[in-house]
Amino acid sequence: MNLMIIGTGLIGGSFALALQEGRSNIRVTGVDKDKEHLQQALDQGIIHRSGTLEDVKEMDLVILAVPVNVAPTLLKQVLDRTTENTLVMDMGSTKEKLCRSVANHPRRKNFLAAHPIAGTEFSGPSAAFAHLYRNKKMVLCEVEKTDENLLQDALEMFEELGLEIRHMHPEEHDRHLAYVSHLSHISSFMLGNTVLEKEQDERNILDLAGSGFESTVRLAKSSPDMWVPILEQNREPVLEALDLYIMHLQDFRKSLEQEQYQDLYQDMKRANVLKPLLGKEPIEIKTTKNLQP
């Protein structure tokens, strides 16, 4: 199998590693505008050689794992170079604009719009690992527009990697993700900035921040290079989610100011509904100890 990953970071790199783990006859070509990442990916065995878009015609599978603002143009360039048997997949966090951008492309059926619900707050080839996708969900959009045989191959591959499939309309995907993922990131980034503004002494953050703060602010370590384009592409739904979030915070603030403790209690109790929906084990956090003298 000839695989090309465009973008050799966490998402593309982990996909390549996972496929290599299960298959012996696989040759991975990496494309990345970051030469350092390319070299790292080679060193780590994520890719076997570096290539260019001109190599697309020799590929069975091309994975696009790049920031979502770069994806539409790049996807067109890739599709232009496919043969009938090339499957092209993206793995971006927004789907509507990308799907619309290739709606009328003569090779639309070679494309599968995918979004694996997996990731960590780290990025680059050094963050990639083979088991990132195991037991995770994979959202697919507009599968009816993908060639049936290519889709079948993709589904088998996802099963091999331990991914569970969920189907969604691109617009529906983006609207849900605004709440369930994009808003979490903003809340985390802003929490980080609030604490950093107030706590000038880093030692107070290190010493007093329990694992609670650490998990809440975890996403504030994410890369703005990836996140600005996501927020830009999903601007309307994210603004709506942000407004609702600010409203909830203002209501809570008002109850606290007016000492309406029964209201605060109800508000918090309501959120407890999430308990059975999410993990039942405490989150294990590997804290970095003794950073300070």
Added chain:
Amino acid sequence: MNLMIIGTGLIGGSFALALQEGRSNIRVTGVDKDKEHLQQALDQGIIHRSGTLEDVKEMDLVILAVPVNVAPTLLKQVLDRTTENTLVMDMGSTKEKLCRSVANHPRRKNFLAAHPIAGTEFSGPSAAFAHLYRNKKMVLCEVEKTDENLLQDALEMFEELGLEIRHMHPEEHDRHLAYVSHLSHISSFMLGNTVLEKEQDERNILDLAGSGFESTVRLAKSSPDMWVPILEQNREPVLEALDLYIMHLQDFRKSLEQEQYQDLYQDMKRANVLKPLLGKEPIEIKTTKNLQP
């Protein structure tokens, strides 16, 4: 050693388990108004017998691990019953009001105000485990008001449990915690409610929420019984922290609405400063799979 834990939940229970692990000659008496918790604590070997405040006079150490609104009255009742050699410690998340409440108590020197920076989002005896405090920080307030010999014993015990000591003024403690802990909880509770309001279909939360959402919203699983009193006791600093957080969110919202993407980038980049301060490993999350049919 005769140990009493008042409150046999996560905090008190874990402390009793940790001490029992290192010491053979220890007898633990549990006091809890929740009879079910008392029984659980007995069954799990957290305590050896249940008792009442009248047993305080036979104790070497009394740990108060109760909601912070109950602590002031209870602490007075406990101190009233101590002998000269009894050390009484609380483990609450707010310190100013409690310290002030016993400032003039004749047995003030038997009391040590402590706050271990440790915990999970779960509660009750079933959540307790012996290693909760290992490699964690312990904040002590007003140590100069504690009897020197009793303090020395306490410091040795903390070292035994793997706790690292940090000294703080009660008011300073509460102000910092408002930012570094209490605000995280509110942001998490309100994020949970925002998503729950919008995502009526629980399946969307389960399937689309990556580990990012899960860690950001983790604290929304915390107990309101514990958190309403904390917010009540630390109301002023928390309101201040909340105002600053809402301001940051509104600024971010404005930048997104006006498509000032360079500003968004800078805002997110700023929060990235937290990266080297916190854990370097991705947070491992044990997700509950296949909850849905």
